[in-house]
Amino acid sequence: MSSLGPSLTEDELTSLLARISQKQSVQSLIILDRSSGSIIRSSGSIAANRNSESLIGEYAGMVWKFVKSAEEMVGGMDDEDDLKLLRVRTKRHELVIVPDPRFILVVFHDTPTA
Amino acid sequence: MSTNTTEQRRAEIAAKKARLAEIKRRNQERQQSLSIQRRSTELNEVTAPLPRSYADRRSLEDLVNVLIGDRPSSTGPGAMKSSRSNSVMSGADSNFSDSASPTIMSPGVAMTPDSTPTPNQLNLQHMSIAPLTITYDAPPSPVREVVTYSKEVQTSEAWTGPDDEEGDDGFESRSRRTDEELREQIRKEIEEELRELHADEQQQNGNSGLDSNGGFFARELTDEERAAITASEDFVDFIERSSKVVERALDMEYDVLADYGLGMNAEDEEQSGRKIKEIAQFYDERWSKKRMISDINYSPKFPELLLASYTKNPSAPHDPDGLVLVWNMHMHDRPEYVFHAQSDVLTARFSPFHPNLIVGGAYSGQVLLWDTRAKSQPVLKTPLTGSGHTHPVYSVSVIGTQNANNILSCSTDGVVCGWTVDMLAQPQELLELITPPPSKTDDLSPTCMAFPHSDPTYFLVGTEEGTIYPCHRYDRAGAKAGVEPRISYKGHAGPVMSVDFHPVRGPVDLGDLVLSSSVDWSVKLWKARPPAATTSSASGSPQIATPILEFSREDVVYDAAWSPVKPGMFGLVDGAGQLEIWDITVDTEVPVAKAQPSSRVGATHLTKGLNKLAWEEHDGKRVAVGGLDGTVTVFEVAIDPPRNEEWASVKRLVSRAELGNNSIIAAGK
Numbered sequence: 001m002s003s004l005g006p007s008l009t010e011d012e013l014t015s016l017l018a019r020i021s022q023k024q025s026v027q028s029l030i031i032l033d034r035s036s037g038s039i040i041r042s043s044g045s046i047a048a049n050r051n052s053e054s055l056i057g058e059y060a061g062m063v064w065k066f067v068k069s070a071e072e073m074v075g076g077m078d079d080e081d082d083l084k085l086l087r088v089r090t091k092r093h094e095l096v097i098v099p100d101p102r103f104i105l106v107v108f109h110d111t112p113t114a
Numbered sequence: 115m116s117t118n119t120t121e122q123r124r125a126e127i128a129a130k131k132a133r134l135a136e137i138k139r140r141n142q143e144r145q146q147s148l149s150i151q152r153r154s155t156e157l158n159e160v161t162a163p164l165p166r167s168y169a170d171r172r173s174l175e176d177l178v179n180v181l182i183g184d185r186p187s188s189t190g191p192g193a194m195k196s197s198r199s200n201s202v203m204s205g206a207d208s209n210f211s212d213s214a215s216p217t218i219m220s221p222g223v224a225m226t227p228d229s230t231p232t233p234n235q236l237n238l239q240h241m242s243i244a245p246l247t248i249t250y251d252a253p254p255s256p257v258r259e260v261v262t263y264s265k266e267v268q269t270s271e272a273w274t275g276p277d278d279e280e281g282d283d284g285f286e287s288r289s290r291r292t293d294e295e296l297r298e299q300i301r302k303e304i305e306e307e308l309r310e311l312h313a314d315e316q317q318q319n320g321n322s323g324l325d326s327n328g329g330f331f332a333r334e335l336t337d338e339e340r341a342a343i344t345a346s347e348d349f350v351d352f353i354e355r356s357s358k359v360v361e362r363a364l365d366m367e368y369d370v371l372a373d374y375g376l377g378m379n380a381e382d383e384e385q386s387g388r389k390i391k392e393i394a395q396f397y398d399e400r401w402s403k404k405r406m407i408s409d410i411n412y413s414p415k416f417p418e419l420l421l422a423s424y425t426k427n428p429s430a431p432h433d434p435d436g437l438v439l440v441w442n443m444h445m446h447d448r449p450e451y452v453f454h455a456q457s458d459v460l461t462a463r464f465s466p467f468h469p470n471l472i473v474g475g476a477y478s479g480q481v482l483l484w485d486t487r488a489k490s491q492p493v494l495k496t497p498l499t500g501s502g503h504t505h506p507v508y509s510v511s512v513i514g515t516q517n518a519n520n521i522l523s524c525s526t527d528g529v530v531c532g533w534t535v536d537m538l539a540q541p542q543e544l545l546e547l548i549t550p551p552p553s554k555t556d557d558l559s560p561t562c563m564a565f566p567h568s569d570p571t572y573f574l575v576g577t578e579e580g581t582i583y584p585c586h587r588y589d590r591a592g593a594k595a596g597v598e599p600r601i602s603y604k605g606h607a608g609p610v611m612s613v614d615f616h617p618v619r620g621p622v623d624l625g626d627l628v629l630s631s632s633v634d635w636s637v638k639l640w641k642a643r644p645p646a647a648t649t650s651s652a653s654g655s656p657q658i659a660t661p662i663l664e665f666s667r668e669d670v671v672y673d674a675a676w677s678p679v680k681p682g683m684f685g686l687v688d689g690a691g692q693l694e695i696w697d698i699t700v701d702t703e704v705p706v707a708k709a710q711p712s713s714r715v716g717a718t719h720l721t722k723g724l725n726k727l728a729w730e731e732h733d734g735k736r737v738a739v740g741g742l743d744g745t746v747t748v749f750e751v752a753i754d755p756p757r758n759e760e761w762a763s764v765k766r767l768v769s770r771a772e773l774g775n776n777s778i779i780a781a782g783k
Contacts, residue, residue: 013350016357019448023364031353033343038335040343085359096363098356102348105356109364 017041025109027093030060032104037064044108063106067099123293130300137307362444389707389752390695393736396422396441396746398449404429405437407740409461410728415469417732418443419450422746423462423474436476438462438484441746453484454491465512467519471535475507481523481531481538494538502531502541509563513570522565522587524575528558532587547575547585550599550656558583558597564613566642567625574603574642576610576630584642601643605661608634612673615642620681622761627768629684631674637686639663639698641768662771663702667694672741673727679734680756681764691722693739695751699763711739711747 021029021043028044042056067086074083086097089111098105335343343349396402405424413419419442426435436455457478465471472484474492479502483494496502503525510523512535520542521533532543549558560575571587575597582603589595609632616627628640638661670689677683682699683706694705713722724741735753740746 010344013344013353016353020357020360020364023361025364033335040335040340040349085363087363096360098359100352100356103352103356105352105360107360107364 017043020107023109025111027108027110028056029108030056030063030106032060032064032106034100034102034104037061040103059108060106063095063097063104067097067104071099120293123297127296127300130304134300134304134307137304137311141311358445358450361448362442365445390693390709391750391752392709392712392747393750394443394446394748395711396439396446396449396748397744398439398447401433401437401439401449401452402744403427405744406742407725407744407746408459409463410726410738410740410746411463412728412730412738413440413464413469414466414731415464417730419464420728420730420738420746420748421462421464421472422738422740423459424744425458425460425477436474438472438474440472440486443748451486452490455480455482455495460506460508461510463510463512465519465535467512467514467516468535473510473512473521475510475523475525477506479503479505479507479525481507481510481521481533483521483535483538494536496533496538496541502544503527503529505529508561511563511565511573513565522563522573524560524563526559526561526578528560530560530563530575530585530587543587545585545587545595547583547597549577550583550597550602552656561609561611562613564615564628566615567618569644572598574613574615574628576606576613576632578609580604580606580608580610580632580634582606582610582613582628582630582640599656601657601659603628603630603640603642603659603661605638605640605664606630606632606634606636608632611671612675614675614684616676616681617678619678620756620761621758622681622765624681624761624764624768627676627764629674629676631671631686633670633672635667635670637665637667637671637674637684639665639768639771641772660775662768662775663698665696665702670723672723672725675727675729677734677751677753678729678731680753681761682767683753685727685729685737685751687724687727687739687741689723691724691741693724693727693737693749695737698767699760702767707751709749711745713743 017029017031020026026044028042030039031041032038033040037060039056039060042060066088067083070086071083074081083099086095086099088095088097092110093108094111096107096109402424404427407422408425409421409423411421413421419440421438421440424437424439427433434454434456436457436459438453438455438459439449440451440453442450453472453474455474455476457476457480459474459476459482462472462474465473470486472486474482474484476482478498479496480498481496481502482492484490485493503523505525505527507523507525510521512519513522514520519535521535521538522530523533524530528547530545530547531541532545534542547558547560548556558575559578561578562576563573564576565573571590573585573587574582575585576582584598584601584603586593586595586598610630611633612629612631614629616624616629618625626642626644628642629637630640631637640659640661643659665686667686667688668690669692671686672688674684674686677685680697683695683697686694686696688694691710693709693711695707697706700706710722711724721743722741724739726741727737727739730736730738734751736748736750738746738748
């Protein structure tokens with residue numbers, strides 16, 4: 001019988017994230033802290049670039065601000081409401097953003113060529 | 115009455131003022147310099163305790179002087195005057211806080227020489243007497259009287275002198291009127307105040323935005339911090355949830371931005387001619403590896419969810435032996451849920467009455483219940499004692515209605531148990547099936563079980579010897595609980611692998627049609643006699659029913675199931691790894707479509723065999739198959755919407771076949 005408490009070990013957590021980042025279309029994955037905006041984890045091709053540190057920080061900042069304003073918009077329409085998912089399509093990629101009260105998960109991935 | 119209302123108003127006004135003061139204080143704390151045009155009394159009250167620029171104060175004091183100068187000229191005798199002038203100030207103050215600070219007065223005194231107009235100066239000399247009388251410092255005793263009076267004074271604009279000497283009536287009407295003005299004024303002030311506050315905040319935000327990038331700072335976390343966050347339950351929980359969401363999002367194949375005007379994909383056209391199209395395969399390296407699929411079932415509530423049960427992985431002794439994975443059509447390479455069991459799971463299905471519950475049967479003889487809201491361990495399971503099953507459970511059903519349903523399970527030693535969904539410690543009913551005479555042994559080993567849709571008290575079991583027996587759950591008139599001895603369905607020469615009643619969903623009741631598959635390389639179609647009919651025709655010698663149609667195949671048939679929408683259609687899977695779709699209204703000799711799951715790399719022909727097949731029940735367009743290689747494959751079956759004639763046509767076909775069979779039997783005799 002495995003424990004019924006915290007259900008995932010560190011390894012399983014890592015492998016969960018690895019699953020996503022190893023998907024073919026996925027370029028990179030960032031996890032941010034909601035309150036401070038600091039980067040908890042990041043991986044993927046953006047991170048592997050030479051200027052990765054600053055670039056990731058920049059991206060994180062932009063995403064963070066975007067989430068914040070989206071949240072304001074949702075809150076402004078109905079304060080009972082909550083932001084659950086953001087998908088941002090651009091010509092080049094798509095960002096899938098999962099906001100949470102404490103964290104933000106961001107995945108950059110290529111869109112199927114349309 | 116009127117004093118009551120004025121009291122009320124006074125309280126309201128006091129509350130408003132207090133709020134206003136609070137707002138102002140906050141403002142002050144931010145050290146934003148506010149240039150507010152306000153009335154002197156207000157300013158005095160609020161700003162006196164706080165430091166202000168001298169210029170402000172000066173203009174203020176001028177205003178105070180003007181006001182105070184006005185007052186005594188309109189009031190009566192000097193003694194009264196002085197006490198009143200005090201009370202004006204202290205009253206105003208006491209609206210706020212009981213501690214009236216003398217500093218309010220002292221600047222007034224100090225300013226006296228500064229004030230220019232002569233009459234004011236004169237009056238101010240009256241004023242200056244007031245602090246000397248010290249009533250100012252006197253504790254609250256005069257306050258009560260004073261407070262009512264302060265209203266009069268505060269409404270200085272309306273205070274036009276001669277009115278003062280009027281009687282009580284005049285006073286009241288005036289106080290009411292001035293009250294309203296006062297409220298109006300305070301409201302205005304509060305509004306103004308709030309507006310400025312907002313402006314301030316915005317300005318501040320703007321400033322800080324310039325400073326700190328909108329509050330965002332990409333601080334490098336230390337390793338310890340990162341570890342702490344990563345280990346927190348919140349984080350784990352978040353990753354668990356969000357990764358599912360992302361994977362679903364990424365696996366969603368439909369491109370919402372697709373522009374159909376921009377040219378077509380040639381591949382699609384080529385595929386559209388085919389009857390069956392493979393649309394998804396589910397396999398998880400971690401969980402599906404080296405396991406065989408023992409059962410598949412679609413969720414009755416969510417058409418995109420299906421479960422597959424698995425046998426053990428012999429090369430992973432530390433993993434749970436039995437497994438049930440719930441797969442989502444929108445998430446291809448990872449199960450939505452993983453459920454464990456200590457023994458190989460041989461059968462599993464969603465409860466049709468509760469979308470969260472999954473019932474399973476295990477090799478150990480246990481019946482297990484999982485809940486999608488709980489973790490992977492079963493929420494309930496039967497004990498490993500003699501009270502329930504002691505042999506493998508190959509078949510479970512959930513039978514009944516929304517409010518009263520039972521789990522029925524059947525093990526290979528012929529024991530059928532009924533359980534309540536809430537309590538699996540002990541079976542509610544227990545039935546031991548015995549092969550009716552004339553047979554050499556009593557033993558009956560059921561491999562599968564099926565309930566008709568119309569009657570929850572009677573069911574069919576397929577056995578290892580090849581005969582299908584009807585059974586009663588309860589004693590009833592003329593028949594005891596257990597195997598019905600007067601009729602049996604003989605035709606299969608090998609173990610029966612599946613029994614399936616026709617789903618009743620059309621204009622013609624075909625609910626008595628039963629499809630069975632067997633390792634004797636055939637699928638047979640039967641017409642089940644209702645239990646009532648068999649009792650009436652009980653003449654002593656047991657009847658033997660024969661199949662009305664036979665479909666011979668080229669390999670062992672492991673499963674066969676009716677389509678949930680097309681009356682004449684069924685699907686079958688065989689040991690060669692073929693999925694075949696038949697439609698008896700079209701042809702009873704050859705299948706209308708055939709397909710084989712695309713094999714993964716490294717699969718040999720030994721692992722091609724398919725064990726199970728399940729139709730999606732809502733529109734009957736998808737069929738899932740799975741077998742020895744542990745992969746669930748979902749096919750889309752191109753079907754025309756069922757026509758009403760089809761039902762009649764199946765009915766005709768059945769009665770013709772019955773006649774034919776009877777004539778053959780007659781000829782044989």
